[in-house]
Amino acid sequence: MMTRGLRKLLLGTVLSAAIAVAAASASGFKAGVFDPPRAAPDFTLEGSNGQPLQLSHYHGKVVMLAFGYSHCLSVCPITLHTFAQALRQMGAGAADVQVLYVTVDPQRDTPVKLKEFVGSFDPRILGATGTEKQLALVRKDYGVTATRIPDGNSYMYDHSSSIYLIDRAGRIRALMPYGHPPEDFVNDLHILLRE
Amino acid sequence: MRTGTRFVVAIAAASLGALTWAAVEPLHTSSREHIFVIPKGTWARRMAGRKVEILPDHIHLTLGLRDVLVLRNHDDLPQIFGPTLMMPGQSFTLPFDRPAEYQFACTAHASGQMTIVVDPYPGTPVARVMWRARTLLRAL
Numbered sequence A: 001m002m003t004r005g006l007r008k009l010l011l012g013t014v015l016s017a018a019i020a021v022a023a024a025s026a027s028g029f030k031a032g033v034f035d036p037p038r039a040a041p042d043f044t045l046e047g048s049n050g051q052p053l054q055l056s057h058y059h060g061k062v063v064m065l066a067f068g069y070s071h072c073l074s075v076c077p078i079t080l081h082t083f084a085q086a087l088r089q090m091g092a093g094a095a096d097v098q099v100l101y102v103t104v105d106p107q108r109d110t111p112v113k114l115k116e117f118v119g120s121f122d123p124r125i126l127g128a129t130g131t132e133k134q135l136a137l138v139r140k141d142y143g144v145t146a147t148r149i150p151d152g153n154s155y156m157y158d159h160s161s162s163i164y165l166i167d168r169a170g171r172i173r174a175l176m177p178y179g180h181p182p183e184d185f186v187n188d189l190h191i192l193l194r195e
Numbered sequence B: 001m002r003t004g005t006r007f008v009v010a011i012a013a014a015s016l017g018a019l020t021w022a023a024v025e026p027l028h029t030s031s032r033e034h035i036f037v038i039p040k041g042t043w044a045r046r047m048a049g050r051k052v053e054i055l056p057d058h059i060h061l062t063l064g065l066r067d068v069l070v071l072r073n074h075d076d077l078p079q080i081f082g083p084t085l086m087m088p089g090q091s092f093t094l095p096f097d098r099p100a101e102y103q104f105a106c107t108a109h110a111s112g113q114m115t116i117v118v119d120p121y122p123g124t125p126v127a128r129v130m131w132r133a134r135t136l137l138r139a140l
Helices: A004-024 A075-096 A111-119 A132-142 A182-194 B003-024 B042-047 B125-139
Strands: A032-039 A044-047 A052-054 A062-068 A097-103 A126-129 A146-151 A154-159 A163-166 A171-176 B033-038 B058-062 B068-073 B079-081 B084-086 B091-095 B100-105 B113-119
Touching: A032 B084, A044 A132, A062 A075, A062 A132, A062 A182, A075 A097, A075 A182, A097 A111, A097 A132, A111 A126, A163 A182, A171 A182, B003 B125, B033 B079, B058 B068, B058 B125, B068 B079, B068 B084, B084 B091
Parallel strands: A062 A097, A097 A126, B033 B068, B058 B113
Antiparallel strands: A032 A171, A032 B091, A044 A052, A044 A126, A062 A163, A146 A154, A163 A171, B068 B091, B079 B084, B100 B113
């Protein structure tokens, strides 16, 4: 027979776990949330579709904004694969979502190269490039870092890997750290799309 | 029983009692949030050449107990704070729901990186004792 003490202990443990789960899901977002949200700084770059790419053009859609480069061997392929999976899981809802991938490596990432790279994950993902100066300004506006590191005869970048979630009104609502599964993006996209 | 022996027995009994309590008493914290604030005037102090460290290189969180990182910018200027750029008066609330080690680029640190270690919920008696001991050590 269970003693009163043991019962109390089990009840306490169950309650703690329940409170933990409830609190974790209180905000609903899996990403970090900004309060108050600020307007996403606008920019116009060169799109991987050969057209000028202006962020404000996507007002009305939810935008996932990431920074990286096509020669990235670790972070970017995983992030883009996650985006592709999230878009597939969104089904028809993905029509109201735009993924933008801004390069930190304009020297190697031409629009054609970016199209080939992002398109290999999902043709709906758009890449963006520009001059060093343009891209540096965009990074500054978003607090994104990108440090060029020599690598033999070549080079690589150490860059921010978090993803900005921008709502339909063009406000930065959340920042998803690298490594979250597609289901977390789908969760947050649904929240933003319902608003 | 000699006085010295009695004393040792009393200490051993008290230690055993404390250990038992630490092992069985359910864990709780007053808040799930681990809050860091950039105070007003931080930018000015940095510009004056003073070293201002607000975020440690490593932040330890525990699922179910303290698993929400909160960053607040109370300064008058935008600041790079941890993984993000924060406007004056803005806060950033980042919940964690998986145990892992998260690396963030952070220019506020000399290493250029900030690590957030999220430990699993201490669900066993041994884990509870360890969690209490670590928490006590960090507080000291």
